[in-house]
Amino acid sequence: MEGQVRRASPRLTRRWFLKAGLMWLACLPLARLASCTPEPALPSPTAPAMPTPAPTLPRHGEGTPTLALHEARHYQSLPDGRVVCGVCFRRCIVAEGKLGFCHNKKNVGGRYYSLVYGRAAALQVDPIEKEPAFHMYPGTHIYCLGTASCNNRCRFCQNWFLSQQTLWQVVSEEASPSEIVRRAREAGCEGVSFTYNEPTVFYEYMLDVATLARQEGFHTLFHTNGSMNRAPLLDLLQVMEAVTVDLKAFDATFYREVCQSELQPVLRTLETIRASGRHLEVVNLVIPTLNDNLDTIDKMCQWIARNLGRDVPLHFLRFFPAYKLQRLPATPVETLEQAAAVADAAGLEHVYIGNLPGHPLNSTFCPGCGTLLIERVHFMVLSVSLDGGRCPTCGRAIPGLWPG
Ligand code: SF4
Secondary structure (H helix, E strand, C coil): CCCCCCCCCCCCCHHHHHHHHHHHHHHHHHHHHHHCCCCCCCCCCCCCCCCCCCCCCCCCCCCCCCCCCEECCCEEECCCCCEEECCECCCCEECCCCECCCCCEEEECCEEEECCCCEECEEEEEEHHHCCCCCECCCCEEEEEECCCCCCCCCCCCCHHHHCCCHHHCCCEECCHHHHHHHHHHCCCCEEEECCCCHHHHHHHHHHHHHHHHHCCCEEEEEECCCECHHHHHHHHCCCCEEEEECCCCCHHHHHHHHCCCCHHHHHHHHHHHHHCCEEEEEEEECCCCCCCHHHHHHHHHHHHHHCCCCCCEEEEECCCCCCCCCCCCCCHHHHHHHHHHHHHCCCCCEEEECCCCCHHHCEECCCCCCEEEEEECCEEEEECCECCECCCCCCECCCECCC
């Protein structure tokens, strides 16, 4: 039949059955080998608690290593054995044996535990300016602590090797709160900071270290994405002197699509910190094509001026290609300067440009008379000309925490 392809039907003869049978017998040992799945190895009693790092994030709740547990704060046990975590906006509801979204907390027997308490994945001495905290004890050093993981999934994260990894994918070491404070003193630091990955996901550890650090006379601050809920934040602010908050964009879609997060909790956090009287600085990383629209930046600056105050320092940081946004270029200098001009026009009094060493807006000027108050190159402080927290020329009070 023209235009039709006929399929040849196999002829099932006695000879065909004989041949097929012999082939099957010949292949049997191979088939047995191929289908034999080895028994999973049982952990040896002497095996280290931390398993070999996995190449990818395990699925929710899987592959949890055996770790020392420290009971979490701000959670609620439900009658059915699940728990509700109240530390961040996600309010994870976690079944028995499972982990929260951040992978740092686990439900064990209807109680919730932090897996990262006392496990430091990053310990480093930094200038306080690196936080950035430009209105706080300029030129001093802080002992910085980070762990693993995050409750956001920012595609541009510069610290993705910590923040987008689970505890069992990073190298970490045991360091109790007293050990952290001891090391901070030994390193000659005046302050202790919680940074690198999102401190909200190691809330209990941060709270205990900060409490001890304050008792021992250290300055305390943390750098956050602003996603913490109000009750844990208020507890934490009892022992924190200052907070640097990332306001990643003034755009809910950006938060959803680029960070898998939400804008509103961040705005609430900013208002809570401001109302608490703790020192606050705001950071906006300007990413080409994603959040560099000047109208949106203007709305953000207007919101800051109206709701936080015109004297809150705002840092526009230059983006460099990182993590999942390698395809984007670094932020053009003109874009940062335009953003700073928009902030200036909105009435903000302390606007900085960061990640751009040597730019004049690395430094602090008096908003009243223009006197250069703190001269910086990147994180390096060259001179401080404050007089008891005031401009030496016009006497204007400069907001911040200054040496007595
Ligand atoms: S801190 Fe972690 S477990 Fe708690 S709500 Fe946030 S993501 Fe979930």
